[in-house]
Amino acid sequence: MRALPRRKKKILFRMLSYVLLCLSMFVILLPFIIMVLNSFMSEHEIYLNHFPNFHIFPREWNTLSDLFANYRWLTTKSERAIETFVNSLQVAIPTTIITTTAACLAAYPLSRTNLKGKNTILFMFLFATMVPTMAILIPLYLQFTKIGLYDTVWAVIIVLSGYILPFSIWVMKSFFDTVPDSLEEAALIDGCTRWKALRKVIIPLALPGIGAVAVYAFISSWAEFLIALVLTRSKAQVFTMYIALFVSSENIEISKLITAGVFSSIPVVILALLFQKLIVRGLMEGAVKG
């Protein structure tokens, strides 16, 4: 290697890095790809899919619609699946709206003023991002059962909003911080009220941040499990619970379990891929502060 001219070494190095990157991506995506491919297999095929008959691509199908048999079952024959899927939506959408709005509102004073209690509030929010879920769920379980909100969608929405809010505020605040004061001052001098300044100046400029927080809030609410597990039983059950409890139900049809898993990922994966630039910027923006 030492005999190679420097330019050739550089090219070789870059080629090696490129190969490493591709390999890493392949390894990282492999579990997901295997799971998706397995979701197209029938229960019979999966049951027999072991050494020496092991194969990754589905084999026992004749028509295209055979491949999607599991999905057809999930969306039409399984009432529980549809019910819980709708519940998940009913939880995720309001939570996203509440969280994004509240974070927007809260980030403005935190970013722009020097309130007396600001550092305390910031610390409070920091601690709230780190609180382990069980610490809040045991008292909340007792309270909600007392009030009669147990097993309702709103119970989950409220708790989830409070759970996601602190981190969202941190991210939103970082975004607001990147909008320079001068623009706002100019608007205020021109006669805007603080409200208008917020609406017309800061929000349009911080729109990527707001989008990032909204996507993050939706993905987090969609993925939520423990809060729903504790605060609901059957009426307000969410899709993640359906999957997890599938495992402990009587007939564990693995193909259907895997299909449910993939199905649950579809909305969030689509969202993540659609808004990737936004999300990555949001995550990195929060990082630069730290």
Added chain:
Amino acid sequence: MEKIKPAKRRKSKFFLRRNIFVTSMLSPSVLIILAVMLFPTIYSFFMSLFDWRLGKPRQFIGLGNYIKLFTTPDILHSIWITILFAIAVTVLTIVFGLFLAVLLNMDLRGTNVAIALLLIPWALPPVVNGVMWGWMTNARMGSFNNILISIGVLSDFKVWISDPWYAFLIIVIATVYKMLPLSAFLLVASLKTIPKDIYEAAEIDGMSPVGRFFAITLPLVRPSMVIIFILLSVATFKAFDMIFVITQGGPGNFTAVLNFFAYMTTFRHMNFGLGAAMAFFISFLILIICVFYYRVTYREVRYD
């Protein structure tokens, strides 16, 4: 730095309006967070002072539950395994995250695609992540066993989750998988703050890429790594979903990290007091870490 301070000296109408404005914007968030996150945590502490079970009236036992925390072997093991879990996950996530971050920072062709694909593990619900890894390590039909047998490493199907340490390894891997994208992105962000000139200068001076990494990249990235280390380890204290789906805390409570064990104690054994004690114990640890973390990083200073 000049901010608009509309004559703070005189209590003008504008100043008063501004205060109401500011408080009304903060209040919804502060109220929700106080009500849902902070107040329950304090109430947890209150609950942990009682022998509080379902069906019996609660009895005040002071720190009795906490004594139980440190004398029951199962719970001690849970505390120990939680710490081990946090360290294992964080170290692995940072190491692999750094590896990915360096690759992503090199402006190779297709980096954008790589970043997009990396978002998939991040977006997956942890429950699905757990199902995925639980399935891959399934004794008969899982890919792990089948691939390993096909290439001759294993000679027979191995039941991974029935061995305590392999079960632990699996939940570590599953959690690292979930956290890897976040760690990689945070590290890329911090890598980007290193000016390219330093690398060029080192290259001209004849340093190899590996040398450049250890002499330049690592030292400059270390502050961020410490911060990410703290954030990630605190995040692992919240781990629940994957453990529920893959091992259910098994075999025999071996992989029951504290958050999970608190759930089992409270909702399976119906011992609210003890569960609250466990939960509050973690919160207390986290509070200390938080104070330390806040002191070190977030002194609010505005430049402009």
